[in-house]
Amino acid sequence: xxxxxxxxxxxxxxxxxxxxxxxxxxxxxxxxxxxxxxxxxxxxxxxxxxxxxxxxxxxxxxxxxxxxxxxxxxxxxxxxxxxxxxxxxxxxxxxxxxxxxxxxxxxxxxxxxxxxxxxxxxxxxxxxxxxxxxxxxxxxxxxxxxxxxxxxxxxxxxxxxxxxxxxxxxxxxxxxxxxxxxxxxxxxxxxxxxxxxxxxxxxxxxxxxxxxxxxxxxxxxxxxxxxxxxxxxxxxxxxxxxxxxxxxxxxxxxxxxxxxxxxxxxxxxxxxxxxxxxxxxx
Amino acid sequence: xxxxxxxxxxxxxxxxxxxxxxxxxxxxxxxxxxxxxxxxxxxxxxxxxxxxxxxxxxxxxxxxxxxxxxxxxxxxxxxxxxxxxxxxxxxxxxxxxxxxxxxxxxxxxxxxxxxxxxxxxxxxxxxxxxxxxxxxxxxxxxxxxxxxxxxxxxxxxxxxxxxxxxxxxxxxxxxxxxxxxxxxxxxxxxxxxxxxxxxxxxxxxxxxxxxxxxxxxxxxxxxxxxxxxxxxxxxxxxxxxxxxxxxxxxxxxxxxxxxxxxxxxxxxxxxxxxxxxx
Numbered sequence: 357x358x359x360x361x362x363x364x365x366x367x368x369x370x371x372x373x374x375x376x377x378x379x380x381x382x383x384x385x386x387x388x389x390x391x392x393x394x395x396x397x398x399x400x401x402x403x404x405x406x407x408x409x410x411x412x413x414x415x416x417x418x419x420x421x422x423x424x425x426x427x428x429x430x431x432x433x434x435x436x437x438x439x440x441x442x443x444x445x446x447x448x449x450x451x452x453x454x455x456x457x458x459x460x461x462x463x464x465x466x467x468x469x470x471x472x473x474x475x476x477x478x479x480x481x482x483x484x485x486x487x488x489x490x491x492x493x494x495x496x497x498x499x500x501x502x503x504x505x506x507x508x509x510x511x512x513x514x515x516x517x518x519x520x521x522x523x524x525x526x527x528x529x530x531x532x533x534x535x536x537x538x539x540x541x542x543x544x545x546x547x548x549x550x551x552x553x554x555x556x557x558x559x560x561x562x563x564x565x566x567x568x569x570x571x572x573x574x575x576x577x578x579x580x581x582x583x584x585x586x587x588x589x590x591x592x593x594x595x596x597x598x599x600x601x602x603x604x605x606x607x608x609x610x611x612x613x614x615x616x617x618x619x620x621x622x623x624x625x626x627x628x629x630x631x632x633x634x635x636x637x638x
Numbered sequence: 639x640x641x642x643x644x645x646x647x648x649x650x651x652x653x654x655x656x657x658x659x660x661x662x663x664x665x666x667x668x669x670x671x672x673x674x675x676x677x678x679x680x681x682x683x684x685x686x687x688x689x690x691x692x693x694x695x696x697x698x699x700x701x702x703x704x705x706x707x708x709x710x711x712x713x714x715x716x717x718x719x720x721x722x723x724x725x726x727x728x729x730x731x732x733x734x735x736x737x738x739x740x741x742x743x744x745x746x747x748x749x750x751x752x753x754x755x756x757x758x759x760x761x762x763x764x765x766x767x768x769x770x771x772x773x774x775x776x777x778x779x780x781x782x783x784x785x786x787x788x789x790x791x792x793x794x795x796x797x798x799x800x801x802x803x804x805x806x807x808x809x810x811x812x813x814x815x816x817x818x819x820x821x822x823x824x825x826x827x828x829x830x831x832x833x834x835x836x837x838x839x840x841x842x843x844x845x846x847x848x849x850x851x852x853x854x855x856x857x858x859x860x861x862x863x864x865x866x867x868x869x870x871x872x873x874x875x876x877x878x879x880x881x882x883x884x885x886x887x888x889x890x891x892x893x894x895x896x897x898x899x900x901x902x903x904x905x906x907x908x909x910x911x912x913x914x915x916x
Contacts, residue, residue, distance in 0.1 A: 619894070
């Protein structure tokens, strides 16, 4: 990804809708994602991480920049520029798992329909083959094939997130973008889902972009971490290094605000003033 | 009312709350006992469904029917009105009305649902004051503005006239805290007060609760699933699992040397404590 920028126009009220200015949600972002790597994109709400993820998959049209994506056949396409109608076959290879396991699954569709839908949309399987592939992928994410005919409400949060993962995985993608995929879950369930994602990564050579506001989640999962603030990446480094020796002042503040379960490691309650100072210093 | 300093502000003994189901009553809270020392913070931790929120709701008799408090005593020692057993407060009594929001306040997890979307934040805080104190609207407004300042909302006069949707999540949670503390409660129940917030906002809100606690001199029951928050904010901790308290004690003792399997499981689930299966 090179120089990705996404601006949202802001219009005035009234008939003429005068253009008042633009919000630079994502401002000149560049990073690389190696095959089989997990990159964590970390930032607070409003930092632009979700916008970045959506632009990457072309769910939003970027204002500027390039997103070079290598297809399994070796061709490289610029996802930021390809025409809408050429996008569909490319999208098989890059899938997304969403944050909220409650609103991201259609309550009126059975698990079979939800998980099989991508194959149907892309015309890749039907009938018995579709059924087999749904069963196989459900088994792979730790659900039972018998669950196929049930509706989402019959499942817990963790199970729903497994359904979301199955839906992404059934396309046999090379890249999966997880947008806060575990934020809505209890800690222990979160741990199980992260373990599953890790296993799947080894088995299918997946590349992950993990969007998270929680530093703890990326800590054991990602190879590298990119820290975003106010639409820009302030620091990218191997995970170990980010946690052991953060370079940017913002990363340091962010880490100091995490409550440690060790009562002898005091957290920093004074981050408000420190962030204000950082902003004042530009 | 004077109590010996060692008398806990709250003593809960053998609390049972159950909900009817097709297979008979389900004990959401079973035989739970704990106490909170005056001026201190007790954290109630557990996973979702462990009964921690139901316990908090029971204290204010907010358990929704058909759920009901089956047994137990909840002795609250108020400096203002004396010793009350919350379990046996009549639903229609003036005392329960006084307890809710006056002597014991509750901060909810999701600030957007705790605030009315069609009233200004100022009028909502004013209302909390006018319900519990005999003061003029002008005096209530002065208290509200003062409280907004104290919870770190700058430009209080402008904020007073704004609606909840005009504020960020962190600001809304500050408003909810202002509303909860404006009547100077003796006990504050904070139910996952920072779970929906970013870490830097969480740090500020937790810091705020701590400093207001010592200002106002209230005790705190903190409900959370995050042992990190427990370690940083609470004095004592009670771990809940399937409606029962499985371990309790001082924060340092419990977190440094957990005895119960469930406490260890909660600690091990923390990403900073574990390595994902390699």
